[in-house]
Amino acid sequence: MTSLLDGLNPQQREAVTAGTGPVLVLAGPGSGKTRVLTHRIAYLVGEMGAYPGGILAVTFTNKAAGEMRERIESLLGGRLGGLQIGTFHAICARLLRKEAPFTRLRADYLIYDTDDQLAAVTQAITELNVDVKKYRPRQLLNAISAAKNELITPAEYQAPGYVGEITRRVYERYQELLVNSNARDFDDLLLDAVLLLQTNDELRQKYQRHFEHLLVDEFQDTNTAQYRLVQILGNYHRNVFVVGDEDQAIYGFRGADYRNVLQFRHDFPDARVILLEQNYRSTQIVLDAARAVIDQNPNRTPKALFTERGGGPRVTIYEAYSEVDEAEYVIERIVELRRQDGLSWGDMAIMYRTNAQSRALEEACIRRKVPYRLVGGVGFYTRREIRDLLAYLRLVHNPDDAVSFSRIINVPKRGIGKKSLEDFRRWAAANRLTISQALAALADGVASSLAGAAARKFVEFWQMLTNWRALAAQGDLIALLEDILTQTGYSLHLHETSDTEQEALERQENVKELLALVENDRQRPLADFLESVALVADVDSLAGSAEDAVTLLTLHSAKGLEFPVVFITGLEEGLLPHFRAFDEQDGMAEECRLLYVGMTRAMQRLYLTYAFRRMTYGDSSPGMPSRFLRPIPAQLLEGASALLANQRAAHRYQQDTTWDDAPLTQPESPVRRAIRSQIAPFGGAPALRYKAGVRVFHGKFGEGIVLESRRSGEDEEVTVSFREGGIKRLTASFANLVILED
DNA sequence: GGGCCGTCGCTTTTT
DNA sequence: GCGACGGCCC
Numbered sequence: 001m002t003s004l005l006d007g008l009n010p011q012q013r014e015a016v017t018a019g020t021g022p023v024l025v026l027a028g029p030g031s032g033k034t035r036v037l038t039h040r041i042a043y044l045v046g047e048m049g050a051y052p053g054g055i056l057a058v059t060f061t062n063k064a065a066g067e068m069r070e071r072i073e074s075l076l077g078g079r080l081g082g083l084q085i086g087t088f089h090a091i092c093a094r095l096l097r098k099e100a101p102f103t104r105l106r107a108d109y110l111i112y113d114t115d116d117q118l119a120a121v122t123q124a125i126t127e128l129n130v131d132v133k134k135y136r137p138r139q140l141l142n143a144i145s146a147a148k149n150e151l152i153t154p155a156e157y158q159a160p161g162y163v164g165e166i167t168r169r170v171y172e173r174y175q176e177l178l179v180n181s182n183a184r185d186f187d188d189l190l191l192d193a194v195l196l197l198q199t200n201d202e203l204r205q206k207y208q209r210h211f212e213h214l215l216v217d218e219f220q221d222t223n224t225a226q227y228r229l230v231q232i233l234g235n236y237h238r239n240v241f242v243v244g245d246e247d248q249a250i251y252g253f254r255g256a257d258y259r260n261v262l263q264f265r266h267d268f269p270d271a272r273v274i275l276l277e278q279n280y281r282s283t284q285i286v287l288d289a290a291r292a293v294i295d296q297n298p299n300r301t302p303k304a305l306f307t308e309r310g311g312g313p314r315v316t317i318y319e320a321y322s323e324v325d326e327a328e329y330v331i332e333r334i335v336e337l338r339r340q341d342g343l344s345w346g347d348m349a350i351m352y353r354t355n356a357q358s359r360a361l362e363e364a365c366i367r368r369k370v371p372y373r374l375v376g377g378v379g380f381y382t383r384r385e386i387r388d389l390l391a392y393l394r395l396v397h398n399p400d401d402a403v404s405f406s407r408i409i410n411v412p413k414r415g416i417g418k419k420s421l422e423d424f425r426r427w428a429a430a431n432r433l434t435i436s437q438a439l440a441a442l443a444d445g446v447a448s449s450l451a452g453a454a455a456r457k458f459v460e461f462w463q464m465l466t467n468w469r470a471l472a473a474q475g476d477l478i479a480l481l482e483d484i485l486t487q488t489g490y491s492l493h494l495h496e497t498s499d500t501e502q503e504a505l506e507r508q509e510n511v512k513e514l515l516a517l518v519e520n521d522r523q524r525p526l527a528d529f530l531e532s533v534a535l536v537a538d539v540d541s542l543a544g545s546a547e548d549a550v551t552l553l554t555l556h557s558a559k560g561l562e563f564p565v566v567f568i569t570g571l572e573e574g575l576l577p578h579f580r581a582f583d584e585q586d587g588m589a590e591e592c593r594l595l596y597v598g599m600t601r602a603m604q605r606l607y608l609t610y611a612f613r614r615m616t617y618g619d620s621s622p623g624m625p626s627r628f629l630r631p632i633p634a635q636l637l638e639g640a641s642a643l644l645a646n647q648r649a650a651h652r653y654q655q656d657t658t659w660d661d662a663p664l665t666q667p668e669s670p671v672r673r674a675i676r677s678q679i680a681p682f683g684g685a686p687a688l689r690y691k692a693g694v695r696v697f698h699g700k701f702g703e704g705i706v707l708e709s710r711r712s713g714e715d716e717e718v719t720v721s722f723r724e725g726g727i728k729r730l731t732a733s734f735a736n737l738v739i740l741e742d
Numbered sequence: 743g744g745g746c747c748g749t750c751g752c753t754t755t756t757t
Numbered sequence: 758g759c760g761a762c763g764g765c766c767c
Contacts (some may be wrong), residue, residue, distance in 0.1 A: 061757085089757050114756085132762095136751095186757050253755060265746055376756085410743095417743045535757075556755045578754050594755080617752070618758040 004042055004075065008035075015274045016040045017047075018241075022234070022268035024242040024261070028305040029290075029600035030281025030562065033243045037217055038068055040241060042075040044213055050375045051080025054212035060221065062087060062535065064560060088226045089186060090535050092193035095207075096184070097531075102200055103192060108527050110183040110394055111534035115140055115387070116403045117185050124173035125400070135166055144171045148187035148381060149223045149255030151194060180434060181402040186450075190225035197232050207251070208452045218559070219244030219264070224254035231267060240268065246301070247294050248597050250556060252590050277304050279600075281562055283312025285636055286606050290599040292632045297589045315632070317639040318609040322620070323357070323570070327364035328673055330567045333607065334550060335368060337565060345371055349551040349563040351598045357569065358552050365550065375553035381533060385494060385507045390533065392484045396468045399436035399525050409461065412493035416461075420454040439465070462490075475530060478522040555598045566602035568595070571610040572623035592742070595628050616627035689732060690718045695740040701739070703729060 005013055012032055015025050016039045027033035040059060044050040059065040065085045073080055084091065093111065094416055100107035112120065121137040121144070124197035147157055154172040158164065178184065184192060197204045214234045216222070219242040234240035242264060249258035265271060279287055284307055319328035322605070330350055337343050350361055355363070365372040381387070387410055391404035399405075410416045418474065427449045428438035432644065439462040442448060442455050450458070464487055471480050491508065518529070551563065555576075570576055576595060581587030599606060608629065613622045690696065690706045696718075697703050704720040716732035730737065 088756065133750095138752095189757085251756075254757075356753065413744080415743070419743075554755065575754095580754050590755095615758085 005038055008032075008039065008688055009280070011274055012036050012039075013277050015276070018272055018274070020239050022238055022264075022271035023241045024264055024268075024271045024273045025241070025276060026261075026273065026303075027243055027245055027276040027410065028299070028303055029245065029248065029597070030279040030307075031276035031305075032280055033276060034064075034068070034217070034560070036276065037215060037241075037243055038071040038075065041068075041072050041213075041215065045080070045083075045142075046076055052083070052416060053084075054210060055083050055215070056211045056213070057083070057085040057215040058088055058091065058217060058230075059085060060087065060218040060560060062090065063300050064217065065090070087535070088222075088229065089189050092189040093531060095193050096189065096196070099196060099203060102203060103156065103196055104179060104193075105182050105184065108398060110181065110398055110404075111189070112178065112181075112185045112403060113534060115382070116183070116520060117611050119403045119406065120177050120181075120185075121170065123406070124170045124177055128169055128173055129562070130170065131143055135163075139217050140167055140170050143167045144174060145185075145187050145434045146255060148185075148191045149173065149225050151191060151225055151228060153191075153208055167362075179400055179729075182398050183401060183403070187225070190223075190229065194225050194228050197223060197229075204232060205236075207233060212237050213239045214241065216240070216242045218248075220246050220249040220258040220261055221251040221256040222260050223251075223257065225255075226261065226395050227257075227260045235267075237267070237447060240264075247297075247303070247593055248559065250559065250590060250594050250597055251584055252584075260296065260424070275303075278421055279305050279307040280309075281603050282307060282600060283604060284310050284603050285312045285314055286599065287606075289315045289606065289632050289636045290596055291638070292724075293592060293599060293628050294596040296628070299305075299589075304642070305502070313605055314606045314638040315329060315636055316605075317629070317637050318607065319625070320609055320611040321613065321640075322616045323360040323611050324364075326569055326609050327360040329464075330361065330369045330569060330607070330609065331364040331370055333567070334370060334565075337605075343564060345548045347563070347564040348567070349553065349558070349561075349601070350567045350569060351555050351558050351601070352551060352569050353555060353578055353594070354570075355554060356596045357575075361552055361569070365552075371547065371549040373547070373549040373551050375551060375557045376673070383507070383510050385490075385510050389481065389484065389490070389511065389514060390530075392468075392488075393481070393526065393529060394424055395465065396472050396480065396484075397530060399439070399465060400434045400470070402435060405435050412488055412496075414457055414461065416454065416457050420450065420457070423450050423454065424458060454471055472526055475525070476522055477518045477524060477526065480526075481518055555594045558601050559597055562601050564603045565605040565607075566598065567607040567609065568598045569594075569609045570614070571608050571626040571629060572614065573626055574623065575614070576626050576628070592628055595626075620706055689716055690737065690739070696737040698730070698735060698737055698739055704728075 005016065008016060009032075012035065015023065015036045025033065025036060027036070029480065037057070041055060042393065044055060045052055057065075057068065059068060061302070069083070069085050072083070087093075096103055096105070096109070097107050100109070117138050118141060121141045122132065125132050125135060125137060143159075154168065154175050157168045157171055159167055168419050178188070197207065197623070211233050214230065214237075216230060221244075230240060230242070241263075244258075244261055246258040246261055249256060257498065265273070282290075287305060287307055294300070294301070318326070318329055320329055334345075334348050334678055337348065346411070352358065352361070358374060362372065364370075381390070388408055391401075391407040394401050394404040395408065406421065409421060424438065428435065430449075431438070431441075433441060438460060442450070442460050443459045448455055467487075468480060468484060471483055481708075490511070494507050494511070495504045498507060521529075568576075573579075577588055577591035581591050584590075599608075610629075611623060613620050695703065698720070701720070706718055707719055718730050718732055718735065718737065720728055720730060720737070
């Protein structure tokens with residue numbers, strides 16, 4: 001068993017061999033926390049004689065769960081039956097299925113993803129006659145989600161003002177819709193599990209006793225619901241082993257609160273605290289640069305992260321002209337590194353703040369014939385055709401699923417339009433019928449308020465669905481899916497709704513891919529298949545792909561991974577930090593941590609790039625280097641960077657000439673600063689040529705008056721009201737407007 | 743009911 | 758620059 005502890009440093013060893021009782025491991029990036037967790041579990045089983053079935057380990061992604069299981073099994077040399085490893089969501093999903101009789105939903109409940117959620121919120125909004133324009137589904141959903149993460153049910157929901165009241169009503173209706181559909185959203189998985197364990201003493205005790213050991217990875221990214229779960233489950237044996245790093249907390253937007261680490265120390269005052277400070281991943285240069293970045297965050301516990309891996313090459317900064325140039329540069333370097341340093345494509349990763357940024361990078365990869373693997377973005381399961389087919393499968397599985405029903409009732413077209421659907425819904429609601437009950441009633445010839453032709457179409461649909469349900473009962477997924485495809489004429493539909501032949505073929509390919517996926521385990525129960533589809537994360541797909549390719553991913557997805565070479569792109573004000581974070585509580589600090597996470601993924605080489613101008617929403621606007629770059633000491637960097645140098649100089653000047661030394665928290669509000677950096681990036685933009693009220697002449701539209709003019713990239717966008725031609729929006733450099741003197 | 747066209751608003755980040 | 762949605766016409 002000595003091999004279990006071999007190669008561990010004293011702190012790691014201390015954590016792995018800690019006796020019973022609560023343990024808090026504070027682990028810097030690259031300090032081997034995954035290793036500690038896997039060895040700890042192996043140690044519990046192999047040395048402390050723990051029963052594997054009594055161990056529950058929580059990871060952040062399914063992929064991490066799979067890897068952890070593999071590693072533990074190879075450490076112990078055998079399969080570990082009963083050991084439970086998974087994400088909070090997966091574990092709760094299982095629990096709710098198993099204990100379904102004690103919950104408000106059946107065991108075959110569905111899991112709604114973000115798209116389904118939005119559809120349900122939109123439906124709730126419409127039903128309540130709320131103005132969709134004024135109350136954006138997205139916003140309301142965020143509010144609902146936030147409430148759920150805080151364990152607030154619709155009945156308990158309170159928020160000030162009219163908006164609060166609207167939110168409360170939508171939340172209430174939304175939840176009814178889900179219950180009627182026998183569905184849960186992601187947040188419900190956690191919420192319902194907590195509520196169940198809180199209210200049902202017997203079940204709570206059963207699980208508290210059952211899980212003798214509880215281990216949680218990425219503890220800094222737990223939200224209230226998740227924390228409560230840890231608290232409840234760990235309260236009996238108190239063998240709670242959590243690992244985290246407050247500097248890597250990057251999921252505040254979904255309710256995670258790194259202060260749960262503090263809360264843990266409060267709730268488990270006897271917790272043993274172990275610090276892992278030695279980094280085994282990165283070079284000293286990378287670490288120093290990363291530390292300079294994270295050090296600007298207020299309210300953090302400073303850590304003495306160190307490495308024995310010497311200096312290494314400097315961090316390269318590149319100032320690109322545009323996002324196209326940035327992508328070219330990155331791909332160029334990648335090709336070069338592979339040729340000169342013998343690195344493989346898979347050794348290199350490109351990271352960015354938003355998924356939209358991947359586009360330019362992908363195009364550059366294609367141009368240079370560099371194989372790449374995109375994590376996230378428009379994933380397989382979010383493609384239209386895949387979602388359609390999954391909706392069919394879901395409806396077969398659960399004919400009361402309102403969201404899936406609305407999605408496919410008229411896809412492919414079967415003459416059931418908005419009007420008929422509305423009538424159907426109203427009729428069903430008035431008679432308190434679920435979707436399947438209403439359909440069955442129509443089929444039985446029950447009189448309805450629906451037009452005869454419409455009713456017939458619904459009945460036809462119900463007959464198809466009934467046939468599929470019979471087919472599904474035989475348990476052959478492939479046969480079911482194939483029948484759905486033929487019965488609905490889906491191929492034809494694909495061709496008719498595609499703009500080009502090319503597109504139709506691609507979508508056809510996707511359908512084939514889904515069939516292949518199902519083929520793998522065609523005997524699998526439909527419920528299992530649907531659940532696994534609902535819970536896969538984007539990073540999860542990274543696992544198996546053996547193909548050698550460059551990885552493109554968001555900084556969020558990069559958590560927990562490492563690469564010899566890392567490129568972080570788009571280091572601009574407004575992008576990283578993202579302007580949406582400016583007015584969020586703790587927003588700026590979280591952006592900073594996000595960059596820190598990205599930088600510390602790099603083992604040997606780190607590149608940081610930003611663009612002088614970037615296309616957003618179709619027009620190009622100038623950018624400023626990210627404020628986070630400023631504190632990185634010059635001796636760690638290489639690469640020309642005129643803008644950054646300027647900014648640093650200005651910063652120094654400001655520091656030298658201001659009394660108090662508070663460079664990052666200037667009195668000016670972040671929002672104002674954002675606006676200023678947009679309009680006056682170089683210390684005052686040139687004045688606008690066309691001012692409101694000025695009379696102008698245009699070659700085609702004739703005479704008009706300028707209503708408004710604003711800067712658009714280097715150009716000016718002028719809105720003119722023409723005497724003859726109405727109001728037009730023109731680009732100054734093309735419009736050749738002549739200013740008419742009065 | 744469906745297809746076409748113009749308008750609008752938009753994107754953080756993910757289980 | 759794109760996709761969702763509403764208005765309009767067949």
